[in-house]
Amino acid sequence: MSDPPDNPGPATAADDIPILLVNDDPGALFALRTVLADLGVEIVTAASGEQALLRLLRQDFSLILMDVKMTGLDGFETARLVRSRPRSCETPIIFLTSHRATDLDRSEGCAVGAADYLFMPVAPEVIRAKVLSFTHKARSRQGLRPRGPVQESGGELWPSGRDTSLEDAFSTGAASPTPCIPGLDHPDAARLVLEHAGDYVALLSGRGAWLYASPSYQRAFGADIMPGASYFDIVHPDDRRRVAEALTHAPSDDAHVRLQYRITGPTERYLETDANAVRTASGEVGQLVIVSRDVTERKQMEAHVVQQSFHDxxxxxxxxxxxxxxxxxxxxxxxxxxxxxxxxxxxxxxxxxxxxxxxxxxxxxxxxxxxxxxxxxxxxxxxxxxxxxxxxxxxxxxxxxxxxxxxxxxxxxxxxxxxxxxxxxxxxxxxxxxxxxxxxxxxxxxxxxxxxxxxxxxxxxxxxxxxxxxAAEMQEAASRRLALGTALQRAIRADEFLMYYQPKICTASGSICGFESLIRWPQADGSWIPPSQFIPVAEQTGRIEPIGAWAIRQVSAQLHRWRELGIDNIPIAVNVSALQFQRENVARSLADAVEEVGVPPSLLEVELTESGVMSNPSQAIATLHEIHSLGMTIAIDDFGTGYSSLAYLKRFPIDKLKIDASFVRDMVTDPNGAAIVRAIIGLAHVLNMTVIAEGVETAEQSAFLVAHGCEELQGFYFSDAVSNVDALALLGRGPYTVPGAPPRRPS
Ligand SMILES: Nc1nc2c(ncn2[C@@H]2O[C@@H]3COP(=O)(O)O[C@H]4[C@@H](O)[C@H](n5cnc6c(=O)[nH]c(N)nc65)O[C@@H]4COP(=O)(O)O[C@H]3[C@H]2O)c(=O)[nH]1
Known part of the structure; x- marks a missing residue:
């Protein structure tokens, strides 16, 4: 390799097109030159953008490696001028810049046609590989380019409109090029380049023995790096075979093999390594150049992201x-x-x-x-x-x-x-x-x-x-539930529901002391879908709200119609499901419904299931007080089937306990059932509550309940749930005979 003369003569042969290094830092120019010294490429240096343009007036270059930040013309401005000149518009430019380069710098570099960007500090091998790659390309293009000396002047060098003052400036004040000191073996040069390389750089024998380790490698692995020791000693035992195999396939051109592996040590750490092989004439790996970096944090971050994405x-x-x-x-x-x-x-x-x-x-x-x-x-x-x-x-x-x-x-x-x-x-x-x-x-x-x-x-x-x-039948049941949910949606829109009313009988008088409203869903074929089937589906599919709201409106309207007929002392109970009850605005919607039709709230009875209330007693207590303060009566339905806390029962403003039909059914045959019914009645009375029994089907049941002080009865023995018209008719009839109740005197 020869130094360029200050005043170069005709352009060199295309086979040997030099490269141009542009940097206003003499130390950096020196280091670069040293790194590239043994590539067999002629190197010309320029200490400023102006000097680079001057050099370009005199000769062609296969590549320009240029610093971005320079005093005077900076790298971008210089590149723009290089690009504006037809002769050099295709000369590849690689910008060298620090890690602090901003994205703005990058985009500006791209705008002026940067072929590549190298962020300093950069491994010498990377620079060398890049330079080799571009000079190879230039060689392969050489046959296509007109050869001959570069003309010093004339419109073909720069297009019209160029900044001639600049051209003048550097063509007259030509600073002398940086003196060139060849040889990678120069101790200061090697130290300067390699000490500043952020990556770990090493040269290994073909069998993986250390030949050279950059100071950064030595700092990281100190005692493990000894002349003649194996590089694989620092590789985690589980990864050694894989790494060794990969390195035997390392390419020797400007490509490289990249691999990640763990290194030995008390904590798990990872290296990412780019490896190139220097092969012997017979194609064997003679030496390995490896450039590595610690990617442990990146791996940990990646592992964390994977953990987050795939784990709860x-x-x-x-x-x-x-x-x-x-x-x-x-x-x-x-x-x-x-x-x-x-x-x-x-x-x-x-x-x-x-x-x-x-x-x-x-x-x-x-x-x-x-x-x-x-x-x-x-x-x-x-x-x-x-x-x-x-x-x-x-x-x-x-x-x-x-x-x-x-x-x-x-x-x-x-x-x-x-x-x-x-x-x-x-x-x-x-x-x-x-x-x-x-x-x-x-x-x-x-x-x-x-x-x-x-x-x-x-x-x-x-x-x-x-x-x-x-089991396959389960799927059928699930499909039925799904179909029911869809049909429910349609029924809500088409207002297909009816409200029926089942009377509650006062044991003392035999007269109707209220009704329970029970929803009915008639089907086209004349059958009914029972609420025990569709209410749970409505709850599961989020459709209970519109159904519940409909029921409250319906009952309020019924109370209103009866009041218009002069019946203003017969309350109607409405069932409020657990989900409805847990909604924040349940008391408000109850109040609105009766207010809208001008019915006194005392005529509305709210039936809540025991489990619905007890699932969240602390929240329930506030809602119950809200409803109670409106003047409505509160009854706990299905009492005895859930788990009531006595402490809460005492604090809840409950007016009535409704004994579940299952206890009523069993009480006359099963001593335990009887004991439970007696206990519920006793408990209610201690807590100042009224007791009603549902599912009363026989005179015997009625007599038992009356004998133990139950105040109200409801069940098929007296009446099924009936339409509003039939309910009115029931109100018109005389009192029921209640088995077990003392005979009434004729009025
Ligand atoms: N075996 C027997 N059964 C009797 C007798 N007397 C009445 N029944 C039935 O027992 C159920 C009593 O209603 P529930 O415990 O509130 O239980 C109700 C209630 O939890 C719910 N439900 C009914 N209407 C509504 C409503 O408008 N809204 C809400 N959220 N739920 C409702 O559906 C459940 C079932 O209602 P229905 O099928 O109408 O069934 C009613 C009623 O027809 C009897 O002597 N023997």
């Missing part, structure tokens, strides 16, 4: 996304199709009550606890995922036989049902589990999950704390 943040379990992926893998690549694969869909019974009574923090703690318990019941290869609030899915992949799925389900039920201490409270929760088996219950992940969910619904419906295998 509360329990750390796989989320639905990861579950679906595992399920897809498991069903698509079944290695042993003869071994069953089971999907367990699990939901906690009454989880909402834990959340409502103990708060969300306790609920979260419980979910974490459940996650651990379920995970402890399955094998490593199985997957436990959390797919919703209190919903978990277990994918069992390694079952010997189908019955094992039931064994695991039982194990999970036992583990989850064991009591646990959460924030000072002892909790008992039970799970309901549905099982679906691949492929008989579903050949794809979606169907399997859906059917396991359907089976879970059945397990819950049967009382919870149990499992159920999916």
């Amino acid at each position: 943040s509360l329990t750390g379990l796989p989320n639905r996304l990861l579950l679906m992926d595992r399920l897809t893998q498991a069903t698509a690549h079944r290695e042993r199709p003869d071994t069953p694969l089971a999907v367990l869909f699990m939901d906690l019974d009454h989880f909402k009550e834990v959340n409502d009574t103990l708060g969300h923090a306790a609920g979260d703690r419980l979910l974490q606890d459940v996650a651990e318990r379920v995970s402890s019941c399955v094998r490593e290869a199985d997957t436990v995922a959390r797919v919703g609030g209190d919903e978990f899915v277990v994918l069992l992949v390694d079952l010997r036989e189908l019955a094992d799925a039931a064994v695991v389900a039982n194990k999970i039920i036992a583990a989850v049902s064991a009591s646990c201490q959460i924030e000072g409270s002892e909790l008992h929760v039970t799970p309901s589990i549905g099982l679906a088996i691949f492929p008989s219950d579903g050949a794809d992940p979606d169907t399997l999950l859906r059917n396991a969910d359907v089976a879970m619904y059945h397990a819950k419906h049967d009382g919870g704390g149990r499992y159920a295998f999916f």
Whole structure:
């Protein structure tokens, strides 16, 4: 390689087109020159943008490596002038800049036609590779370009409109080029370049022994780097073979092989390495140039992002996304199709009550606890995922036989049902589990999950704390529920419901002391869909609100019509579902409905189920007081079927307890049933409440209830629920004879 003369003569042969290094920092120019010294490329230097343009007037270059920030003409401005000149408009320019370069710098560089950007500090190998790549390209283009000396002047050098004052400025004041000191072996040069390289740079023998390590490598791995020692000693044992194999395939051209691996040490750290091989004449790897950087933080960040995207943040379990992926893998690549694969869909019974009574923090703690318990019941290869609030899915992949799925389900039920201490409270929760088996219950992940969910619904419906295998009939039932939900939507829009009224009989007088409104849904074929079927579906599908609002309006309108007929002392009870009751504005909507038709609120009785009120007693107490303060009567329906807290019962403004029909049915035959009924009546009276019994079908039942002090009776023995017209007729008839009640004197 020869230094360029200050006053170069005719352009060099195209085979040997020099490159131009432009930098106003002599130290940087020196370092660059040194790095590129042994590439066999002629190097010309310029200490400013102006000097670079001057050089371009005299000769062509295969590549310009130019600093962006220079005093005088900066890199971008110089590039613009280079580009505006037809002779050099295609000369590739690589900008060298610091890591602090802003995106604005980058876009400006692109605008002026930067071929590449190198951010300092940069590994010498990278610069060398780039330079080689561009000079190769220039060589291959050489035949296409007109050769010959560069003309010093004339319109073809710069197009018209150029800044001639600039041209004049650098063509006269030509600063002398930086003196050139050749040789990579210059100790200062090597130190200057390599000490400032941010990456770790090393030269290894073909067998991986250290030949050279940059100071940065030495700082990081100190004692491990010894002459003759193997580079692979710093590579994690599990990654050594892979790294060694990859390095034997390292390319020797301007490409490189990139690999990531762990390094030895007390903590897990990762290197990312670009490797080039220097091959012998026979093609063997003679030496390896490796440029590495520590990417541990990046890997940790990536791992964190993956963890976040595929795992549930509360329990750390796989989320639905990861579950679906595992399920897809498991069903698509079944290695042993003869071994069953089971999907367990699990939901906690009454989880909402834990959340409502103990708060969300306790609920979260419980979910974490459940996650651990379920995970402890399955094998490593199985997957436990959390797919919703209190919903978990277990994918069992390694079952010997189908019955094992039931064994695991039982194990999970036992583990989850064991009591646990959460924030000072002892909790008992039970799970309901549905099982679906691949492929008989579903050949794809979606169907399997859906059917396991359907089976879970059945397990819950049967009382919870149990499992159920999916059966085709369940799907039919689920489809029926779905169809019912859709039909309900249509019925709401088409106003297809009717309100019926069942009388309540006063045991003392035998007269009707009120009605319970009961919704009816007539069908085109003359049949009815009972509310016990469609009200739960309406609750599950979010359609209970419009139905509940309709019922309240209907009852208010009925009360209004009767008042117009002079009947103003017969209250009507309306059923308010648990979901409706939990809405913030339930008292307001009740008040609005009666106000709208001018009916006194005292004529409206509100029937709430025991479980609806007790699921969140602290919230219920406020709502109950609100309703009560409006002047409405409050009755607790189905009393005895749920779990009432006596402490709350005392504090609730409840007027009436309604004994559930199941107790009424059993009480005359079952001593326990009788005891329960007596206890409810006694409790109500102690708490100053009235008692009503529903489902009274026989004279015997009536007599028992009357004998124990029950004030009101309701049931088929007296009357079924009837239309509003028939209800009016019932009001017109005389009092009922109430079995067990003392005979009345004729009035
Ligand atoms: N075996 C027997 N049954 C008797 C007897 N007397 C009355 N019944 C039935 O027992 C149920 C009593 O209503 P509920 O406990 O409030 O239970 C109601 C109530 O929870 C709900 N429901 C009915 N109408 C409405 C409504 O408008 N809104 C809401 N949210 N729920 C309603 O649907 C449930 C069932 O209502 P229905 O099918 O009308 O069934 C009614 C009624 O027809 C009897 O002597 N023997």
